[in-house]
Amino acid sequence: MAEDCKEPVKRSEKLRLNLYFDSVRRSEELVQLDIDITGQRQELQLLLEERQPLDDDQSLKRHFGYFKLQYDTGDRILKSFELDQKKVEKARRTCGFFSIMTHKRDMDAMETYHTYKLRDEQEKAFVNVKEFFSSGKNILPLTGIPANEKPDGFQPPEELAGGRQDRKAVHLVRIDDSGVGTAAHMEDRGTV
Secondary structure, three states, X not given: OEOOOOOOOEOOOOOEEEEXXXXXXXXXXXHHHHHHHHHHHHHHHHHHHHOOEOOOHHHHHHHOXXXXXXXXXXXXXXXXXXXXXXXXXXXXXXXXXXXXXXXOOOOOHHHHHHHHOXXXXXXXXXXXXXXXXXXXXXEOOOOOOEOOOOOOOOOOOXXXXXXXXXXXXXXXXXXXXOOOEEEEEEOOOOOO
């Protein structure tokens, strides 16, 4: 069953949702949660002491999501803040859990995991490279090479067959309207 905003419940015959728990991921997320809370608390304490005006409500929710804020709506000066225990508890309960949804109903949970485990990472990397190419920057990231200079030894890979298993370096080239090529690459991250 899948819930939708318009209709209360939709039955899905073609989707399979697998829920997973990773204890290492949980540890990392709990540490990050503590770091986020500490950072937000320090920043809020500074805003309280310096009596600086606050940003808009949307920014406050995004930057200080784990705290309840009391402030004057007129001049937007912070009066007090306290940790939102319900939000923190909810975040702690979900740490380490993730899901993978697929149309392949004949795969068991472990097959699905091994097939799709790096998909999110790959899609984020692709978005980063796509943003780089669409930004029109003149310098290659991490290298300092001007875009109009071809990097020495740059050659597209002959085979990326390893895909998620080997995570080999990926080379991409964009040629702009003037015919100048820009090259980018993702580092080899070794074998999974």
